[in-house]
Amino acid sequence: MTRQEIETLIGSVALGDRKAFNSLYDATSAKLLGVCLRILRDRAAAEDAMQDTFIKVWKNADRFAVNGYSPMTWLITIARNTSIDRLRASKPTADIDDYTDTIAASGPTAEGRIIATGEARRITNCFAELEPTRSAAIKAAYLDGLPYAELAQKFNVPLNTMRTWLRRGLIALRECLSK
Amino acid sequence: MSNPSDMTPDDTEFAGEYVLRVLPEDAHRAAAARAASDPTFAAEIRIWEDRLASLTDEIMPVTPSSIAKTDLMEQLFGVDPRPSFMERVSFWKGLTVALSAAAIASTLIIFGPTEPVLNGPVYVTELADDTDSLRILAVYDADTQGVQITRTAGAAVDGRSLELWFIGEGQEAQSMGILSEDEANETLALPAVWLDGVDSWSLAITDEPFGGSPTGKATGPILAASQMTRL
Structure with a gap:
């Protein structure tokens, strides 16, 4: 299903069209369940989060038209945030005192050249250009839903080092994408 | 700002x-x-x-269980495009009403609970599919908090499992676990708290992936379901 078709479906859902909602579910639920499952790592919890995602989509579809998102970004963002909310609700929150606000120095200029055309290919290529630890940290944060405290544990570095890695990774990524 | x-x-x-x-x-x-x-x-x-x-x-897409969609539509619209679990249970309930109390009582004597002295309430039913290729006698004894299963016919398809479900009236089905592949006689735990405030309840058997439903909710077809009768 094309971006345009999904946009049209969300537009119809905003008007209360249940048939369009049904089609939207059929077209996107497997992808969104994949996203939820990656974060929650439990099939039943992921299906619940995926259902909650669609409940939010049904109730907020009218807000999609004005926010300028690409439709899949909008759906994935809702699914991801819903899953992270669930994940963190079941865990004690990180100790806030562990956190100090360090400001990353300007990142290094990304190396290499972008050859691909599409945005997805571009981001894939830009990711490949990042230092492996930085791309791994960004992926663990985005795809697995880990906060700084847990990323630092996972990569076995101090919290501030993790924050520097991740922020430099983001800077390099942005610079690469704006080339 | x-x-x-x-x-x-x-x-x-x-x-x-x-x-x-x-x-x-x-x-x-x-x-x-x-x-x-x-x-x-x-x-x-x-x-x-x-x-x-x-x-x-x-991330590879993962197809949700069909019950996830049914649940979602029910939550949002209060209607179910397909017959609900409870409706299907009612259908089976109708079929098994054909079993007379006398028949149930006699099967209880044949396969009856191992405890000779019964203090708490005892419930019994027979779960059978429409062709009688699967027949299970289920006896619940409040004293042991377990459902004694005696399978007189049928088995899971190769690579699949039979899962037993407790359904309190008006409640969602709760898994009691999968039936043993080899043992025709076994007892599955049914905590007494599940029966708190429950007037009537049923058991159901579904066909599930090997090892049981991956979702905690029934995903496969209902092979048999029946309301429990208090003796």
């Missing part, structure tokens, strides 16, 4: 951190508050959401 000239590279990365949700809760809330009052910062957030969503390209 900030204006576009206030955006520094640091702000941009802060927006990225907000999207990644790596920040501790207080910092995350501060970023959310800023997004609400600062359109430039909000736009940065949206750009990061778009950029990072491409990372999910590496």
Whole structure:
């Protein structure tokens, strides 16, 4: 299903069209369940989060038209945030005192050249250009839903080092994408 | 409130951190508050959401169980496009009413509970599919908090499992576990609290992937279901 078709479906859902909602579910639920499952790592919890995602989509579809998102970004963002909310609700929150606000120095200029055309290919290529630890940290944060405290544990570095890695990774990524 | 000239590279990365949700809760809330009052910062957030969503390209889609969709539609619209679990149970209930109390009582004598002295309530039913290729006698004894299963016919298809479900009236089915592949006689636990405030209840058998439903909810067809009769 094309971006345009999904946009049209969300537009119809905003008007209360249940048939369009049904089609939207059929077209996107497997992808969104994949996203939820990656974060929650439990099939039943992921299906619940995926259902909650669609409940939010049904109730907020009218807000999609004005926010300028690409439709899949909008759906994935809702699914991801819903899953992270669930994940963190079941865990004690990180100790806030562990956190100090360090400001990353300007990142290094990304190396290499972008050859691909599409945005997805571009981001894939830009990711490949990042230092492996930085791309791994960004992926663990985005795809697995880990906060700084847990990323630092996972990569076995101090919290501030993790924050520097991740922020430099983001800077390099942005610079690469704006080339 | 900030204006576009206030955006520094640091702000941009802060927006990225907000999207990644790596920040501790207080910092995350501060970023959310800023997004609400600062359109430039909000736009940065949206750009990061778009950029990072491409990372999910590496995630393989996973088809949800069919029951997830049914549940969702029920939650939203209160209607179910297909017959609900309970409706299907009622259908089976109708069929098994054909079993007379006398027949149940006699099977209880044949296969009856091992405890000779019965103090708490005892419930019994026979679960059978429409061709009688699967027949299970189920006896619940409140004293042992278990359902004694005696399978007189039928088995799971190769590579599949038979799962037993407890359904309190008006409640969702709760798994009691899968039936043993080899043992025709076994007892599955049924905690007494499940029966608290439950007037009538049923048992059901579904065909599930090997090892049982991966979702905690029935995913396969109902092979047999029947209301329990109190003796």
